[in-house]
Amino acid sequence: MASYHTDDFLYNALRTAGSPFRFRPKGLENVSQEGAAIFVANHLGSLGPIQVILTLPFRFYPWVIAENLDLQRAPRYLHDDFVRPTLHLNGHAGAGVSFAIAQIAVRMLAGMGSVPVERNKGFPWEAFRRSRLLLQQGKRLLIFPEDPTGPLDLQTGMRSFLCGFFALCRVYEQDTGARLPVYPVIVHPESRTVHVDQPLYYQHTGQRREDIRRACEQLEARMKGLYIALNQTIWG
Structure with missing residues (x-):
């Protein structure tokens, strides 16, 4: 139980520190x-994870x-995914910045559980085993299902989904x-909102692959x- 208290303290501290940058929550009902x-939730680079945690x-x-x-x-990983494409740093400078960020990010993410x-x-x-235990304890998982190698949808900024996590519903x-x-959760930067939609429920018919594909x-x-739809409310 002590580890959960530690995780919760760090999680709440990060949410408090980031509160000035929160978007507005919608659909909490x-x-x-x-x-x-x-x-x-949708990913949007680092924006999606940050705003879901800060806002909801x-x-x-x-x-x-x-x-x-x-x-x-x-x-x-941070060099290839963030430091080089976003900060435009390569060579020794990029490696140094990546190392420094990793020392903070790894400990923070691990401390959040x-x-x-x-x-x-x-x-x-292993991820499914741990997720199963968390769900049995009444916890909430947060998943960003976009396939980084999938095609980009220009209207939404989303890529195609990978949905193996639906197997957890049956378990x-x-x-x-x-x-x-x-x-379903939508981070919508244009309106600075995070929307939670009504829940979906996995429909089990005994055809696991087909059931997951359909749910996905x-x-x-x-x-x-x-x-x-959110874009249309802004741009008409």
Whole structure:
């Protein structure tokens, strides 16, 4: 239990420190105030994760690419993903900045109770094991499902989704007898808002691959449609 107190203290401290930069929350009435859930949000680089955590008044356990939780691997990942493309730093300067950022970011993400997800190593069994335990304890997962190698949708800034996490819905139902809500979340920088839509529920028919594919298509369509609708309220 001590580790949860530590995680919660850091999580709340970060939310307090970042409160001047929060967007406005919308759709909180759609969320059940108690119990396990999965929240699925658009990424928008670093903006999505930061704003969901700062803006929504819930304790999340985010899925994070495992390199970002490993002091040895994080500098290279941060260099390729952030320092070089965003800060335009290469060579010794880029390596130094990446190393310095990693020392802070790894400890911060680990202290928040993030769930490391390994890429390109087959099915992420350890992430699912930990996520299952968190859900059994009534915790809320935060997942950003966009495939970084997928095609970019210019209307929404989203890429195609990877939705293996829907398998947790079936496991949770088997564990508890209850259905697990999956909340679509849209970070919309143009209106400086974070919208939580009504939950989706995984429909189990016994065809696991087809069930996950169908749920994924429904989720992706819902989120992209909401983003486009929000744009229309601003631009007409």
